[in-house]
Amino acid sequence: MTTHDPVISCRNVWKVFGPQSDQLAAKLTPSTTPEALRATGHIAAVRNVSLDVRxxxxxxxxxxxxxxxxxxxxxxxxLLDVTAGAVVVEGRDIGxxxxxxxxxxxxxxxxxxxxxxxxxxxxxxxxxxxxxxxxxxxxxxxxxxxxxxxxxxxxxxxxxxxxxxxxxxxxxxxxxxxxxxxxxxxxxxxxxxxxxxxxxxxxxxxxxxxxxxxxxxxxxxxxxxxxxxxxxxxxxxxxxxxxxxxxxxxxxxxxxxxxxxxxxxxxxxxxRTRVIRAGVLATPVAGRAVEGEALPAAETLHILARRILADDRSLIPLSEQGRITGLLDRGAALDLLLGPST
The missing domain is CATH 3.40.50.300 (P-loop containing nucleotide triphosphate hydrolases)
Incomplete structure (x- = not known):
């Protein structure tokens, strides 16, 4: 199960190759360009990367x-030491x-x-x-x-x-x-x-x-x-x-x-229809009446295409684990499946 607790945190990480690259840390800023580094004989393989892995x-x-x-x-x-920045794994700066x-x-x-x-x-x-x-x-x-x-x-x-x-x-x-x-x-x-x-x-x-x-x-x-x-x-x-x-x-x-x-x-x-799941297009129920069969929110539009085409409701309920999670705008789904109407 994915949580919001990061296991790996990457903060402003640079990896630069070239002569005495280990002395560049203080000179590297978000505005440092690959061209500027190449002019000094260096190559920035990783540039100012920040991300979390949950x-x-x-x-x-x-x-x-x-x-x-x-x-x-x-x-x-x-396996490589960073030139600047930090990699933190489970709260420990591995550098x-x-x-x-x-x-x-x-x-x-x-x-x-x-x-x-x-x-x-x-x-x-x-x-x-x-x-x-x-x-x-x-x-x-x-x-x-x-x-x-x-x-x-x-x-x-x-x-x-x-x-x-x-x-x-x-x-x-x-x-x-x-x-x-x-x-x-x-x-x-x-x-x-x-x-x-x-x-x-x-x-x-x-x-x-x-x-x-x-x-x-x-x-x-x-x-x-x-x-x-x-x-x-x-x-x-x-x-x-x-x-x-x-x-x-x-x-x-x-x-x-x-x-x-x-x-x-x-x-x-x-x-896109093979990537986008119906739930991504869902809008909140917000008190509106929900009638008829719900479609699975976790399925892609491609898998649901025939059922969406055959359904005449403008807003189709979506469900996940047995409960209604939102309403699918049939028109928006059809635009993705068939292209915008002219």
Whole structure:
């Protein structure tokens, strides 16, 4: 369940590469431009980023190659030290942690999955999943039992004794996901974990991931350059360009109200009806009479299209968990489904 309690807070974070970049902190302001930094031989991979990731939320960070999304996730896990600003995880500024404290935080709280599967070729799937537990010092019997459970969770029951070369790309990625889950992380970082997979396997892995998200209620930061993937997975989306966050909002809000021309370009080819849920268009009941069958507020307009077209009510009640939550303006829904009437 998502709450408003932030697990990760990112405040005015910069990551600059170049000569003596660690001495730039005091000179970096919101008005510092990429061009000004390039003139001094520096590249700003992350520029003045502030965001929160809420408990139980999946935040998808997306952008084109070079937008800074992978650098940002490495800053959140302190795989890279920030040049300026702060990353706070569960109330602790991770930039102030000692090496031992940081290692403990990663071992006890964080799971990570990256584009490269990073499996140990001489170890079986079971042994690969158990490896982080071995590094933690857990006894062999309990770590193998845990690894077996995780492989079953990602649909690889019966493949425990296979070596990586005996598994398909999708199966190898599932092993990587199972390994990251073995330590029972509260926070899960995933950097384009499905990008190397063919479209059919990628869709299958997205389905699997949504199932795991529902079951495990992790706080997740997921990186992708695929907008369709972002729309399918995200509670909120952050769109990056040249190291900065252009907009962070729900998928519906980003599609309906892009904040910048760059975000609008990202969304122009998207079928809005497949993204926008009926509840987003709801207006309060406000004492008006509610009659007849209600439509589910959580379904998209695309799924409800036939029922909306067949309904002659100008205001259609919407329900969620058995109670009326608002009224859908049929005219506004039809404008999105069919285009504005002329």
């Amino acid at each position: 408990r139980g939320e999946m935040l998808v960070v997306m952008g084109l190659s070079g937008s800074g999304k992978s650098t940002l996730i490495r800053c959140l896990a302190r 102030t942690l000692s090496e031992g404290e940081l290692l403990a935080l990663r071992r006890e709280k964080m799971g990570m999955v990256f584009q490269s599967f990073g499996l140990l070729p001489h170890r079986t799937a079971l042994e690969n999943v158990a490896f982080p537990l071995e590094m933690r010092g857990q006894d062999r019997s309990s770590r193998l039992a845990r690894a077996k459970d995780m492989l079953a969770l990602v649909g690889l029951k019966g493949r425990e004794g296979y070596f990586p070369k005996e598994l398909s790309g999708g199966q190898q990625q599932r092993v990587g996901i199972a390994r990251s889950l073995a330590v029972e992380p509260d926070i899960w970082f995933l950097d384009e974990p499905f990008s190397a997979l063919d479209p059919l396997i990628r869709r299958e892995m997205q389905d699997e991931f949504l199932r795991l998200k529902e079951m495990l209620a992790k706080t997740i930061v997921f990186i992708t350059h695929d907008f369709d993937e972002a729309l399918r997975l995200a509670d909120r989306i952050a769109i990056m360009k040249d190291g900065a966050v252009e907009q962070i909002d729900t998928p519906e809000r980003i599609v309906l109200s892009p904040a910048t021309p760059y975000v609008a370009k990202f969304t122009e080819a998207i079928d």
